[in-house]
Amino acid sequence: MADLFSMKNRVVLLTGASRGLGRDMALTLAAAGATVLCAGRTVKELEGTVRAITRKGGKAHVVPLDITDEAAVREQVATIIHQHRRIDVLVNNAGIIYREAIVNTPTELFRKAVETDLIGQFVLAREVGxxxxxxKYGRIVNISSVMAILGRASVAGYVAAKHGLVGLTKNLAAEYGPHVTANAIAPGYIRTKLNVALQENKEFNTMLEQRTAAHRWGKPEDLRGPLLLLASDAGAYMTGHTLVVDGGLTTILA
Ligand SMILES: NC(=O)c1ccc[n+]([C@@H]2O[C@H](COP(=O)([O-])OP(=O)(O)OC[C@H]3O[C@@H](n4cnc5c(N)ncnc54)[C@H](OP(=O)(O)O)[C@@H]3O)[C@@H](O)[C@H]2O)c1
Known part of the structure; x- marks a missing residue:
């Protein structure tokens, strides 16, 4: 059965591989046999991810890339296909968040969130697609959020973009079948640099522990199984789906 989830001989382009969830995803995919192309803006951190993979005998390379730079995306995709012959799996994981009330949010800030959390994913899914x-083969996994199901004060750009990413995933599924699947993962709260403010907020911690059946924050490793399902042949008959991985947060009121 392990073969079902195998990533052997797969070439994966993974954005946001430098830290947080992306770093764990890179290690997971490499451990399952993939060659992982680790994309992001901070080359030094990407090199750290690649080193951690190669030290364990896995295969990985650094891909310097700002996903909001359309010309750079085109160029990197062409280079990868030239060097590695193919991209089997695209994991659109890179993302940012800002925290500001709508009435105080300059349009540019909102636009930046949408550009990084939705338009970058669209451009990559189009070019790689x-x-x-x-x-006639491909797996696209978009990392959305429980903020594609719920709203929350002060993160309008993120909420709008993550809702949009679920819609984009459905459309990719509609247009890319039958050989290419597109799915999303909607993680709950997992401790990373993205949510340091919430980790330090006592009220938020109490609420999260009450609202999750798991009574805890998520861990990066909680996403390993769901990611492998959607990135491997195990998920061949799944497409357009958003897999919620949130310890019950969005199904439990209190
Ligand atoms: N942590 C959570 O609780 C949680 C929950 C739900 C969903 N998510 C989603 O999971 C994904 C990863 O989040 P995380 O928590 O791991 O955040 P993180 O620790 O802040 O990491 C974000 C990653 O995205 C990369 N990135 C940001 N802007 C980029 C750009 N313009 N071009 C290329 N790469 C860029 C960053 O690398 P550079 O800065 O070096 O470019 C970094 O590798 C995000 O899409 C996030 O929305 C996270």
Whole structure:
């Protein structure tokens, strides 16, 4: 059965691989046999991820990339296909968040969140998608959020973009079948640099512990199984789906 989730001989382009959830995803995919192309803006941190993988005998490379730079995305996708012959799996994980009330939010700040959390994913899914369609194989995994189900004060840009990403995932599924699947993961709260403010907020911690059946924050490793399901052949008949991995947060009121 392990073969079902195997990533052997798969080439994966993973954005946001430098830290947080992306770093754990990179290690997970490499441990399952993939060659992981670790994309992001901070090369030094990406090198750290690649080193951690190669030290364990896995295969990985650094891909310097700002996903909001469309020309750079085009160029990197072409370079990867030239060097590695293919991209089997795209994991759109990179993302940012800002915290500000709507009435105090400059349009540019909102636009930046949408550009990084939705438009970058669209551009990558389009550029990589053309290649996957031609090859008649592909898996796209978009990392959305429980903020694609709920709203929350002060994170409007993030909420709008993550809702949009679920819609984009459905459309990718509609247009990319039958050989290319597109799914999303909607994680609950997992301690990373993205949510330091919430980790330090006592009220938020109490609320989270009450609202999750698991009574705890998520851990990066909680996403390993769901990621492998959607990135491997195990998920071949799943597409357009958003897999919620939140310890029960969005199904329990209190
Ligand atoms: N942590 C959670 O609780 C949680 C919950 C739900 C969903 N998520 C989602 O999971 C994903 C990863 O989040 P995280 O918690 O691991 O956050 P994180 O620790 O802040 O990591 C974000 C990653 O995205 C990269 N990134 C940001 N902007 C980029 C850009 N323009 N181009 C390329 N890479 C960029 C960062 O690398 P550089 O800065 O070096 O470019 C970094 O590797 C995000 O999409 C986030 O919305 C997280």
């Amino acid at each position: 053309r290649h996957m369609l031609a090859r």
